[in-house]
Amino acid sequence: xxxxxxxxxxxxxxxxxxxxxxxxxxxxxxxxxxxxxxxxxxxxxxxxxxxxxxxxxxxxxxxxxxxxxxxxxxxxxxxxxxxxxxxxxxxxxxxxxxxxxxxxxxxxxxxxxxxxxxxxxxxxxxxxxxxxxxxxxxxxxxx
Ligand code: DQA
Numbered sequence: 001x002x003x004x005x006x007x008x009x010x011x012x013x014x015x016x017x018x019x020x021x022x023x024x025x026x027x028x029x030x031x032x033x034x035x036x037x038x039x040x041x042x043x044x045x046x047x048x049x050x051x052x053x054x055x056x057x058x059x060x061x062x063x064x065x066x067x068x069x070x071x072x073x074x075x076x077x078x079x080x081x082x083x084x085x086x087x088x089x090x091x092x093x094x095x096x097x098x099x100x101x102x103x104x105x106x107x108x109x110x111x112x113x114x115x116x117x118x119x120x121x122x123x124x125x126x127x128x129x130x131x132x133x134x135x136x137x138x139x140x141x142x143x
Contacts, residue, residue, distance in 0.1 A: 001045040004139060005064050006035045006132065008050040009057055009076030009085075015101075023101050024128045031129050035072075038133050042140040054082060061088035070094040070142075072135045079104070079114045086115040095142050097135040100125035 008028070011018060016027035026034075032048040039046035051057050057078065064071045071092060078085045079100070089096055096119060103126030104111035117123050122138060124131045 001043060002070075003067070004039060004044045004046050004070050004072060004136070005060060006032075006039075006046050006048040006072045007057060007060050007064075008048070008074045009054075009078045010052040012074060012076055013050050013052065026129050031132065034129055035132050035136065038136050042136055044136065044140070046136070054078060054084060058084060058088045061085070061092065065091040065093060068093045070096070070139055072097045072099055072132065072139065073116065073120075074099045074101070074132075075114075075116055079116055080110055081115065083115060086119065089116055089119045092119075095121040095139060097121055097138060098123040098125075099131045099135045101128050101131060102126060 013028050015023055015031060016025060028050055035048050036046045049060060061071065073096060075082065075085055098114065098116050098120040121142065124134045124138065127134060
């Protein structure tokens, strides 16, 4: 079965209680289960990970690059300023899909800039947990 990494950045471990009016009421564990189940239906083995640590997230991207593994990435706040994360994304060899629960373009101005988008195969934002489902479906159609 093809592997896919579903990588998540800072504060996403707080889903369920974090600003539910913006991010919804689903917990991170529930989101992870949804991703694993959806991936399985599509023939992928999803590894869902979350970290609040930029270095750890970059390390996972290096792993994906070395393994030619596609990545679905919600970089969270790193989206907007982490050039180190962007540089790690530039090393990926398989598709990269950027996802967001909310629509950053409909929010504060500092969220309008993504340093990752220019390297992504595509971006899906604004559909809550469904953004991840759509990203997995998009990946299945790519590969
Ligand atoms: C987010 C949007 C980012 O602006 C924010 O910093 C997050 C979550 C989203 O999924 O909507 O942490 O990536």
